[in-house]
Amino acid sequence: MHAIVKTTPGPGAVYGPWPAPSKLGLRDILVRVEATSICGTDMQIYDWHELMAHRVKPPLIMGHEFAGKVVEAGKEVSDLREGDIVSGETHINCGKCFQCRTGNGHICERMLLRGVDTDGCFAEYHLLHEGSAWLNDKKIPIEIASAQEPLGNAVHAASAAEISGNKVAIFGCGPIGACLIGLCKSFGASKIFGVDIVDYRLNLAKKMGGDVLINGSQENPVKRIMDLTDGRGVDVFFEMSGAPPSFEEGFKVLRPGGTAVLFGLPSKNVEMDVANWIVFKDARVRGVFGRRLWGTWYKTAEVLKAGEVDLSKVITHRFALEEFEKAFTLMKSGHSGKIVMYPNRKPPSN
Ligand SMILES: [Zn+2]
Ligand SMILES: [Zn+2]
Incomplete structure (x- = not known):
């Protein structure tokens, strides 16, 4: 098969032939990847940011957002069968540790991240345990099924604070920020500020329901x-x-x-004025990571079904998997929303 592989520690990645997953465990499924979307984490791995350089061990197939068709199921797989359309949870949890057993599998003590610690889905085929697969409604367009994972991030972030009747400021209007704006709108925020340094993204934020869009490189957002x-x-x-x-x-x-919800990953340590920013303000600070397993997935599916967030507005570009360099360059420029790649067929036109 063909895949995008981080072959050596350092910037870049390679598209080319790579061995397809061959050892199907009793509870594994083999998926033909129909659509796979690019995330900020992939860019950090590609650029070899400090955070990822300490963690990723090449060679590794990149990517964690996807939707695809089950082509083979292990003997003990019970709830999935050939032909099912699935997506995958990025956080691969052990199911046995304290966090997993107390309902916090998304912050498992032995957690592995798909496409970071284990082979990912920027490939024609991807193997995963049935326990980390999500069965999609076949009516959902394939690229929207792929982008559900980041929408889930936005749903998880929005759940960390009270939105209804409140004024919110969203710093970073990339695909997840844009989804979050859509959610805040539908949850009844009284005013939504969106801040970014790229006009393309601010336009996306406006389309998703942002009220005041501020380009931080041109004016002072504060x-x-x-x-x-x-x-x-x-x-x-x-x-x-x-x-x-x-x-x-x-x-x-x-x-x-007020409440601060932190989701973005700085590539280096950030200096903070704890006294003035947090203590004197009696502020609540919440970190949000991934999605709750599997509560956020159920919520996200309902959000999609109810049409609360129109994900099709966030998906702006489509490429064949082999065009990944073009896709990554575009993503880095900020002149895109979610970018979806198609490993097994010609991408639909943009
Ligand atoms: Zn992602
Ligand atoms: Zn665990």
Whole structure:
């Protein structure tokens, strides 16, 4: 088969022939990948950011967001069969540790991440345990099924704070930030501020329901948000970018007593003014990682079914898997929403 492989430690990746997964365990399924989407984590692995350089052990097939067809199921697989359309949870949990046994499998003590610690899905075929597969409704378009995983991140982030009737500021309007804006709109936020440094993404944020879009490279987001909130600030600050200036700006516009939800992964340590940003403000700070297993997946499926977030607006580009360099370059430019790659067929036109 063909795959995108991180062959050596350092920037870059290679597309080419690679051995297909061959050892199907009793409870494994083999999936023909129909659509696979690019995530910020993939970019960090490709660029060999510090965070990933410490973790990823090449050679490794990259990628973790996908939807595909089950082509083979192990002898003891009970609930899935050939022809089913599945997606996969990125967090591969052990099911046995303290966190797993107390309902927190997404922060398992022995957790592995698909496409980071184990071979991923930027390939024609992908093997996974039935326990980390999600059965899709066949009516869902394949690329939307692939992008459910990041929508799940947004659903998990939105669940970490009270949105209804509140003013929220979302720093980072990439695909997950844009989904989050759609969710905040549908959950009844009274005002949604979106901050990014790329106009393309701010337009996407507007399409998803953002009220005030601020280009942080052209104007000071802190001043603009404070001006528009009578000098009080927002009730909820979501950090979705991982860019160090966003932490400072976000905490500065958070009102005393407000909630900060941190999702973006900075590639290096970020300096924080703990006294002024958190303690004096009596702020609540929540880290959010992945999705709750499997509560967030059920919620996300309902969000899609109810049409609360139109994911098709967030998916902006499609490529064949072999065109990954083009896709990654576009993603890095910020002039895209979610990008989907097709390993086994010609991509639909954009
Ligand atoms: Zn992802
Ligand atoms: Zn565990």
